[in-house]
Amino acid sequence: MKYISTRGHVEPKGFIDTVLMGLADDGGLMVPEQIPAVSAATLEEWRSLSYQELFLKIFSLYTNDEIPYEDLKELVATSYSTFRSPEVTPLHQVNDSLYVLELFHGPTFAFKDVALQFMGELYSYISRKRGEIIHILGATSGDTGAAAIQGVRGKEGIKICILHPHGKVSKVQELQMTTVDDSNVLNLSVHGNFDDCQKVIKDLFADLDFKGRYHLRAINSINFVRILAQTVYYFYAYLQVEGSAEKKINISVPSGNFGNIFSGYLAKQMGLPINKLIIATNENNILERFVNTGEYKPGNFKSTYSPSMDIQVASNFERYLYYLLGEDAEKLSGYMSKLQSEGKITVDGELLAQVQSDFDALGAKNQQCLDTIGKYKQEYDYLLDPHTACGIAAYEAFSGNGETTITFATAHPAKFDEAIQLIAIKQEFPAPIAALFEMPQHQTVVEHDKEVIIRELQAFYE
Numbered sequence: 500m501k502y503i504s505t506r507g508h509v510e511p512k513g514f515i516d517t518v519l520m521g522l523a524d525d526g527g528l529m530v531p532e533q534i535p536a537v538s539a540a541t542l543e544e545w546r547s548l549s550y551q552e553l554f555l556k557i558f559s560l561y562t563n564d565e566i567p568y569e570d571l572k573e574l575v576a577t578s579y580s581t582f583r584s585p586e587v588t589p590l591h592q593v594n595d596s597l598y599v600l601e602l603f604h605g606p607t608f609a610f611k612d613v614a615l616q617f618m619g620e621l622y623s624y625i626s627r628k629r630g631e632i633i634h635i636l637g638a639t640s641g642d643t644g645a646a647a648i649q650g651v652r653g654k655e656g657i658k659i660c661i662l663h664p665h666g667k668v669s670k671v672q673e674l675q676m677t678t679v680d681d682s683n684v685l686n687l688s689v690h691g692n693f694d695d696c697q698k699v700i701k702d703l704f705a706d707l708d709f710k711g712r713y714h715l716r717a718i719n720s721i722n723f724v725r726i727l728a729q730t731v732y733y734f735y736a737y738l739q740v741e742g743s744a745e746k747k748i749n750i751s752v753p754s755g756n757f758g759n760i761f762s763g764y765l766a767k768q769m770g771l772p773i774n775k776l777i778i779a780t781n782e783n784n785i786l787e788r789f790v791n792t793g794e795y796k797p798g799n800f801k802s803t804y805s806p807s808m809d810i811q812v813a814s815n816f817e818r819y820l821y822y823l824l825g826e827d828a829e830k831l832s833g834y835m836s837k838l839q840s841e842g843k844i845t846v847d848g849e850l851l852a853q854v855q856s857d858f859d860a861l862g863a864k865n866q867q868c869l870d871t872i873g874k875y876k877q878e879y880d881y882l883l884d885p886h887t888a889c890g891i892a893a894y895e896a897f898s899g900n901g902e903t904t905i906t907f908a909t910a911h912p913a914k915f916d917e918a919i920q921l922i923a924i925k926q927e928f929p930a931p932i933a934a935l936f937e938m939p940q941h942q943t944v945v946e947h948d949k950e951v952i953i954r955e956l957q958a959f960y961e
């Protein structure tokens with residue numbers, strides 16, 4: 500298996516070189532040359548596997564044995580030993596038609612741990628085995644940063660710098676990142692929003708001289724391994740639902756950077772028989788507008804009760820567009836140039852029909868998000884975090900009669916108590932979260948200025 504860029508100007512790469520490259524050197528995103536197929540019979544054989552076993556089956560289709568099987572097995576075992584649930588991502592049945600896949604049982608209580616605990620182990624392995632210098636650079640709206648830091652803190656041969664938008668992450672997210680005092684961690688708190696942070700890091704990855712000189716590595720979902728690690732729980736969720744082969748199974752995914760739901764799209768292309776993939780966003784509803792009208796146009800940034808999804812420019816949209824355009828790198832490059840020069844792209848006719856057959860989408864309003872949290876607490880005594888609540892609102896909008904929906908719970912409600920308090924619900928914090936409030940913070944507040952950020956990075960990485 501080789502990996503190529505959506506823009507078509509990178510020599511095909513192996514698995515580990517793809518991990519190390521992160522953002523493709525031509526500015527595109529890396530994808531597999533061919534998506535491996537999983538037959539219905541194989542899928543049934545996988546039904547009884549543990550999460551870790553399933554992970555190994557799926558990764559073995561992609562790694563070309565560049566990581567010997569026994570080594571991969573050990574990496575996976577170590578990665579998921581930090582989870583509070585033996586099932587890693589347990590499935591909770593809410594009612595006859597709704598299941599919630601709880602993705603928040605990792606160290607930082609959000610779905611990002613599922614891929615980033617593994618990526619931390621993987622980077623450490625690559626550093627040991629190949630002697631590569633690993634200088635991670637990432638942007639976060641709160642959860643990726645916390646999970647990535649937790650995945651590599653204190654690890655030899657690795658340094659990590661995370662940019663987060665100053666004052667625009669929840670208190671718990673901020674504390675999870677900034678109370679870490681290991682010397683291999685740098686938190687830059689940037690005046691601006693998540694899109695500003697993401698733009699800076701993408702510009703730095705696109706500067707090949709800078710990227711090479713400082714050995715920059717990506718942990719955001721621009722890195723294909725993040726996407727691949729996230730496909731595992733789509734398979735796992737589907738296989739946990741009794742009789743899923745005879746049912747129509749929809750999956751509703753709280754979405755921002757489009758990484759999580761793109762993993763679902765990939766799983767579906769591999770043969771997982773998902774009925775509808777439902778994109779759930781908040782009032783930053785660029786993806787909803789795209790699905791409904793065919794126009795992809797970043798709008799004005801809004802702060803909402805689900806701050807991790809306060810994103811206008813969705814990184815992985817490019818990967819989906821590449822497949823929508825029939826894997827035509829030249830066409831894709833044309834669309835991306837148009838997005839750059841005109842600030843929007845539009846698809847219509849057959850392409851729009853394809854989009855609408857691939858996805859349903861809802862941008863939940865702030866009040867709808869709070870109402871959904873209140874309703875599920877009252878009716879089912881189940882407390883949703885605000886991102887998951889957007890996912891549930893989308894399930895309510897799109898699930899037809901007789902269809903079963905799995906909604907992804909992407910974070911624990913304790914991470915977003917600011918929203919939970921607005922509906923007068925008092926929650927008890929899990930001990931690791933409660934402990935954060937007593938700890939000193941370490942962060943550098945900087946202006947949204949690329950040159951200032953470069954100076955901070957040079958001082959840290961050198």
Ligand SMILES: Cc1ncc(COP(=O)(O)O)c(C=O)c1O
Pocket residue numbers: 609610640641642643720753754755756757758759760807808886909910
């Ligand atoms: C809690 C939570 N839910 C949903 C999302 C959206 O996921 P994605 O960016 O993969 O679309 C994020 C961040 O990305 C998140 O942190």
Ligand SMILES: N[C@@H](CCOP(=O)(O)O)C(=O)O
Pocket residue numbers: 638639640641642643644718719720721755756758759807808814
């Ligand atoms: N919501 C994310 C934004 C970054 O997304 P990623 O999947 O590309 O890492 C976050 O929590 O930082």
